[in-house]
Amino acid sequence: xxxxxxxxxxxxxxxxxxxxxxESHADTKIAVGMATCGIxxxxxxxxxxxxxxxxxxxxxxxxxxxxxxxxLCSQExxxxxxxxxxxxxxxxxxxxEKAKRVVEEHIIGGNVVKEYTIDNNK
Amino acid sequence: xxxxxVLVCGGTGCTSSGSPAIIERLHEEIKKNGLEDEVQVxxxxxxxxxxxGPIMIVYPEGxxxxxxxxxDIPEIVxxxxxxxxxxxxxLYKETVxxxxxKPLNDTNFYKKQHRVALRNCGVINPENIDEYIAVDGYxxxxxxxxxxxxxxxxxxxxxxxxxxxxxxxxxxxKKWQLARTIVQDGGQKYVCCNADEGDPGAFMDRSVLEGDxxxxxxxxxxxxxxxxxxxGYIYVRAEYPIAVQRLRIAINQAREYGLLGKNIFGKGFxxxxxxxxxxxxxxxxxxxALMTSIEGKRGEPRCRPPFPAxxxxxxxxxxxxxxxxxxxxxxxxxxxxxWFSSMGTEKSKGTKVFALGGKINNxxxxxxxxGTTLREIVYEIGGGIPSGKKxxxxxxxxxxxxxxxxxHLDIKIxxxxxxxxxxxxxxxxxxxxxEDNCMVDIAKFFLEFTxxxxxxxxxxxxxxxxxxxxxxxxxxxxxxTLEDLDKMEKLCYYIKNNSLxxxxxxxxxxxxxxxxxxxxxxxxxxxxxxxxxGVCTHLLQYKIIEDKCKGCTxxxxxxxxxxxxxxxKEPHSIDPAKCIKCxxxxxxxxFGAIIKE
Numbered sequence: 001x002x003x004x005x006x007x008x009x010x011x012x013x014x015x016x017x018x019x020x021x022x023e024s025h026a027d028t029k030i031a032v033g034m035a036t037c038g039i040x041x042x043x044x045x046x047x048x049x050x051x052x053x054x055x056x057x058x059x060x061x062x063x064x065x066x067x068x069x070x071x072l073c074s075q076e077x078x079x080x081x082x083x084x085x086x087x088x089x090x091x092x093x094x095x096x097e098k099a100k101r102v103v104e105e106h107i108i109g110g111n112v113v114k115e116y117t118i119d120n121n122k
Numbered sequence: 123x124x125x126x127x128v129l130v131c132g133g134t135g136c137t138s139s140g141s142p143a144i145i146e147r148l149h150e151e152i153k154k155n156g157l158e159d160e161v162q163v164x165x166x167x168x169x170x171x172x173x174x175g176p177i178m179i180v181y182p183e184g185x186x187x188x189x190x191x192x193x194d195i196p197e198i199v200x201x202x203x204x205x206x207x208x209x210x211x212x213l214y215k216e217t218v219x220x221x222x223x224k225p226l227n228d229t230n231f232y233k234k235q236h237r238v239a240l241r242n243c244g245v246i247n248p249e250n251i252d253e254y255i256a257v258d259g260y261x262x263x264x265x266x267x268x269x270x271x272x273x274x275x276x277x278x279x280x281x282x283x284x285x286x287x288x289x290x291x292x293x294x295x296k297k298w299q300l301a302r303t304i305v306q307d308g309g310q311k312y313v314c315c316n317a318d319e320g321d322p323g324a325f326m327d328r329s330v331l332e333g334d335x336x337x338x339x340x341x342x343x344x345x346x347x348x349x350x351x352x353x354g355y356i357y358v359r360a361e362y363p364i365a366v367q368r369l370r371i372a373i374n375q376a377r378e379y380g381l382l383g384k385n386i387f388g389k390g391f392x393x394x395x396x397x398x399x400x401x402x403x404x405x406x407x408x409x410x411a412l413m414t415s416i417e418g419k420r421g422e423p424r425c426r427p428p429f430p431a432x433x434x435x436x437x438x439x440x441x442x443x444x445x446x447x448x449x450x451x452x453x454x455x456x457x458x459x460x461w462f463s464s465m466g467t468e469k470s471k472g473t474k475v476f477a478l479g480g481k482i483n484n485x486x487x488x489x490x491x492x493g494t495t496l497r498e499i500v501y502e503i504g505g506g507i508p509s510g511k512k513x514x515x516x517x518x519x520x521x522x523x524x525x526x527x528x529x530h531l532d533i534k535i536x537x538x539x540x541x542x543x544x545x546x547x548x549x550x551x552x553x554x555x556x557e558d559n560c561m562v563d564i565a566k567f568f569l570e571f572t573x574x575x576x577x578x579x580x581x582x583x584x585x586x587x588x589x590x591x592x593x594x595x596x597x598x599x600x601x602x603t604l605e606d607l608d609k610m611e612k613l614c615y616y617i618k619n620n621s622l623x624x625x626x627x628x629x630x631x632x633x634x635x636x637x638x639x640x641x642x643x644x645x646x647x648x649x650x651x652x653x654x655x656g657v658c659t660h661l662l663q664y665k666i667i668e669d670k671c672k673g674c675t676x677x678x679x680x681x682x683x684x685x686x687x688x689x690x691k692e693p694h695s696i697d698p699a700k701c702i703k704c705x706x707x708x709x710x711x712x713f714g715a716i717i718k719e
Contacts, residue, residue, distance in 0.1 A: 001380045002380065003387065004387070018253065020181045021127060034204065035206075064182075065206060
């Protein structure tokens with residue numbers, strides 16, 4: 001290490017990991033239903049897809065958490081995305097591919113992916 | 123990417139209550155559930171709430187699991203980490219509310235704290251330099267080397283008002299300035315760190331070294347740049363194995379990264395560090411004795427002046443600061459002197475770490491802004507005294523300090539206020555005592571310690587403390603006279619005024635301050651031959667109240683000395699000649715028939 005820039009590079013590399021430990025850092029939350037119904041419907045790969053995608057795009061202030069059953073077992077896997085702009089949006093019947101698209105269009109792009117939301121899948 | 127992190131305390135407190143086994147089990151269970159790529163386990167330094175160890179915190183939810191047992195781990199992993207269902211019954215009670223989980227920083231223990239020196243303890247993995255860098259580590263060193271002259275560094279520390287956290291409270295910037303300017307012959311200078319934390323009940327420095335070793339390394343390099351030194355020594359007690367190990371790891375990592383060694387940041391500044399282990403002598407916490415010990419000689423103090431800033435280690439100009447003092451330095455450089463001096467009181471700036479112990483619910487480590495009252499520390503942060511007992515006094519400064527009685531509970535804690543009431547800041551041990559503590563006995567305890575630890579070089583300390591101890595022993599044995607009290611006080615001042623080093627000069631403080639605030643207890647011992655708190659066994663008698671005794675024989679069976687006699691269903695009695703005053707009968711009696719007086 002010879003310059004401050006080297007120091008900065010190490011810092012940025014670990015930033016998302018350290019962000020996790022700051023309770024107030026996350027203004028955007030991704031919560032995936034991981035109760036028995038969720039797991040049975042394939043929620044595990046969805047969680048992984050979400051966290052990989054967040055990492056890939058080097059997003060700060062985004063947390064990926066799990067949640068229990070919200071009572072809509074037939075619509076699992078369910079993901080609940082909370083952003084400052086759109087508040088809480090519930091996506092249903094998620095897949096890893098859909099998860100990636102949600103990260104790109106909703107979280108990064110700011111446009112809710114309407115076709116996956118609960119309102120359009122009743 | 124890890125979506126979740128489990129931080130487990132790896133400080134000495136939690137390590138001894140079983141955190142290594144918990145970490146191992148966590149790894150096993152996480153693997154079993156196939157979560158290795160999603161959940162990371164991080165071993166951190168001390169969180170502070172040692173009484174509730176082992177402690178574990180799960181992010182991003184910020185769930186605080188306390189007093190975790192190994193057998194709880196499968197449930198936490200399969201419920202919380204896999205299914206996202208927080209295991210509420212294992213959470214720290216205070217964080218569970220009707221509206222979900224209260225953040226840790228809002229709990230009584232944490233909300234009044236302000237963490238500067240401890241800011242990374244319990245937050246980062248101390249064995250990973252990258253994590254330290256990720257929380258702005260080594261930025262201050264970079265800033266100093268790239269943007270500041272040594273004079274500017276010293277001026278910043280001076281302006282911040284930082285004073286030595288080892289207890290005496292000498293202005294740190296002043297010390298650095300003297301070491302820079304007194305001798306300017308171009309020869310070697312040294313930077314030393316005092317991590318020989320010897321006060322009974324104090325563990326602030328240990329926790330900083332265990333939880334955030336790099337902060338000390340960074341600050342020492344900054345001090346080196348400021349005074350023009352290229353070599354530093356950390357003098358740490360061998361009784362702190364975890365701290366020593368993490369320091370070693372940290373120094374090696376810093377060397378690998380070129381943050382120690384030659385030409386740091388390409389700015390032509392060389393600095394390296396070595397560790398020296400202390401062999402457990404209390405006197406080696408005294409600065410001149412510490413340096414003598416680093417030189418490889420027997421750890422004995424020497425006369426001051428010349429002060430270390432002029433002739434210190436190997437007779438060369440030396441800066442010696444305490445661990446906690448150093449822990450403040452990088453933050454001051456980064457955030458500025460004004461930020462630091464905005465905290466605290468007029469003459470004591472910043473925060474102070476206290477190791478809270480004794481009769482208190484939340485035993486542990488707290489960092490509070492200077493000027494916080496003792497009442498806030500004991501009753502709000504500390505959670506009060508167990509079993510609803512009454513506060514009697516708090517002891518600060520260990521064997522060199524004194525006690526703060528109830529009437530001073532509302533005093534604002536800073537260097538000068540504590541001196542004014544006959545105690546001292548000390549390194550930060552704060553031992554709370556309740557109505558069951560005998561103050562004469564406490565004074566005797568500390569004197570016994572200093573008698574043991576006096577190095578023997580000067581007579582007032584070597585012989586004076588011994589005589590003082592004997593007088594206290596005489597009083598607690600019930601043989602004291604009023605004349606002894608006067609003699610004792612005189613001897614105290616004699617020792618204070620004539621001893622060579624800080625050890626002897628402060629050794630009588632526990633006696634003087636208890637004499638000042640608890641004269642009535644001394645009088646009870648001397649005149650009435652009673653120990654009001656029921657501690658001094660020579661002045662105690664155990665008795666059975668006939669009316670209350672049912673004759674169950676439980677006491678007679680538990681008595682190790684065979685001092686209790688009586689037949690079944692008849693009141694028993696204790697033979698004072700045989701009684702060894704162990705109290706076993708009293709704790710066994712279900713009817714409250716046994717009293718001590």
